[in-house]
Amino acid sequence: MIRVGIVGGTGYTGVELLRLLLPHPEVEVAVITSRGEAGQRVDGLFPSLRGHTDLKFSAVSGKDLQGLDVIFFATPHGVAMEMAPELLAAGVRLIDLSADFRLSDAALFAEWYHQEHSSPALLPQASYGLPELFRDEIRGSRLVANPGCYPTAVTLGFAPLLEAGLLEAGGLIADCKSGVSGAGRTARLGLILPESADSVTAYGVSGHRHRPEIEETLSRIAGADIQVQFTPHLMPMIRGIHATLYGRLHKPMSNEALQDLFAQRYAQEPFVDVLPFGEHPSTRTVRGANVCRIALHQPRPGQVVVLSAIDNLVKGAAGQAVQNLNVLFAWPENLGLAQIPLLP
Ligand SMILES: NC(=O)C1=CN([C@@H]2O[C@H](COP(=O)(O)OP(=O)(O)OC[C@H]3O[C@@H](n4cnc5c(N)ncnc54)[C@H](OP(=O)(O)O)[C@@H]3O)[C@@H](O)[C@H]2O)C=CC1
Numbered sequence: 153m154i155r156v157g158i159v160g161g162t163g164y165t166g167v168e169l170l171r172l173l174l175p176h177p178e179v180e181v182a183v184i185t186s187r188g189e190a191g192q193r194v195d196g197l198f199p200s201l202r203g204h205t206d207l208k209f210s211a212v213s214g215k216d217l218q219g220l221d222v223i224f225f226a227t228p229h230g231v232a233m234e235m236a237p238e239l240l241a242a243g244v245r246l247i248d249l250s251a252d253f254r255l256s257d258a259a260l261f262a263e264w265y266h267q268e269h270s271s272p273a274l275l276p277q278a279s280y281g282l283p284e285l286f287r288d289e290i291r292g293s294r295l296v297a298n299p300g301c302y303p304t305a306v307t308l309g310f311a312p313l314l315e316a317g318l319l320e321a322g323g324l325i326a327d328c329k330s331g332v333s334g335a336g337r338t339a340r341l342g343l344i345l346p347e348s349a350d351s352v353t354a355y356g357v358s359g360h361r362h363r364p365e366i367e368e369t370l371s372r373i374a375g376a377d378i379q380v381q382f383t384p385h386l387m388p389m390i391r392g393i394h395a396t397l398y399g400r401l402h403k404p405m406s407n408e409a410l411q412d413l414f415a416q417r418y419a420q421e422p423f424v425d426v427l428p429f430g431e432h433p434s435t436r437t438v439r440g441a442n443v444c445r446i447a448l449h450q451p452r453p454g455q456v457v458v459l460s461a462i463d464n465l466v467k468g469a470a471g472q473a474v475q476n477l478n479v480l481f482a483w484p485e486n487l488g489l490a491q492i493p494l495l496p
């Protein structure tokens with residue numbers, strides 16, 4: 153049994169982590185923090201958890217956190233990088249759900265996150281926590297950068313094609329839709345029901361901070377410079393990411409060969425479900441579960457369309473963080489992650 157802490161327990165990903173970790177057989181959640189709710193019972197703020205925990209929120213204190221085995225940061229960008237050096241020095245392993253350690257280049261971080269990186273020396277130590285691609289690196293690391301939600305859906309969708317060197321480098325498009333919980337729990341006018349329901353809006357079209365993250369990972373696996381036009385949209389739903397990915401093959405291949413490529417690439421991956429060729433995964437089929445469902449299309453010879461759906465709070469955040477925890481401790485990767493998606 154290990155003892156873990158969650159920093160940022162009142163946010164959507166923090167409380168989702170708690171939901172997943174409470175039944176985890178190898179984990180005791182010892183600390184869950186909130187600056188605003190310190191001293192309050194967690195199930196007071198989140199009544200769905202009544203009967204499942206007696207935890208109270210505590211203030212963020214380095215002293216409480218230093219005795220733990222693992223700390224999850226479910227905080228806005230900028231928090232983990234401030235606290236990481238001291239915690240790592242105390243022997244704690246960190247899984248950071250924010251973007252602080254996702255980009256390998258501190259200058260790129262400053263450009264997209266509009267703040268200087270306070271712990272650039274730690275960047276080379278961080279592993280990128282997408283186990284389907286970087287499992288071996290994660291296993292040996294003490295600092296895991298959990299990927300962004302859009303990058304998870306996009307990277308898993310493009311990866312088999314890029315690893316096999318089948319895609320033309322130019323012209324990759326990731327047209328993505330997200331539920332409103334992707335923006336976090338902090339109140340913002342554009343996210344209230346009358347503003348976000350019954351409407352679809354694109355945003356960040358000229359440049360979103362997930363673009364450099366997606367491009368860095370895809371370039372790494374392709375072994376070449378990959379550029380993607382990434383266009384996110386806000387959808388009138390709570391959970392879910394749907395990515396429609398477009399790429400051109402160097403030369404047309406049969407639908408069967410395309411399907412085989414993905415089926416074989418993910419055959420041993422418990423959290424990637426490759427649907428039969430030509431199907432249409434929907435976000436409804438992944439809600440609450442740590443799964444990415446993928447389907448392939450070739451509308452014209454050489455034009456590939458990959459559809460990829462995840463729950464942004466699970467495979468896009470908290471579920472992936474638990475998967476990374478399982479990798480770190482060499483436990484079965486699906487430990488504590490057997491949730492069946494919600495119906496309907
Ligand atoms: N929502 C999503 O779908 C995804 C989110 N992420 C990333 O995960 C992280 C958390 O996201 P999300 O849960 O949506 O965010 P929320 O805004 O819902 O929650 C943020 C949490 O962080 C705490 N917090 C805020 N500032 C500080 C601080 N300075 N020090 C300590 N705690 C702080 C808040 O609690 P309090 O103010 O009470 O301390 C709150 O519990 C973000 O970096 C986000 O980008 C990644 C993938 C998907």
Ligand SMILES: CC(=O)N[C@@H](CCC(=O)OP(=O)(O)O)C(=O)O
Nearest residue numbers: 250251300301330331332334335
């Ligand atoms: C719908 C929505 O607003 N989604 C967020 C992305 C989700 C997220 O939290 O990603 P990071 O961890 O990289 O910040 C956005 O577009 O900013």
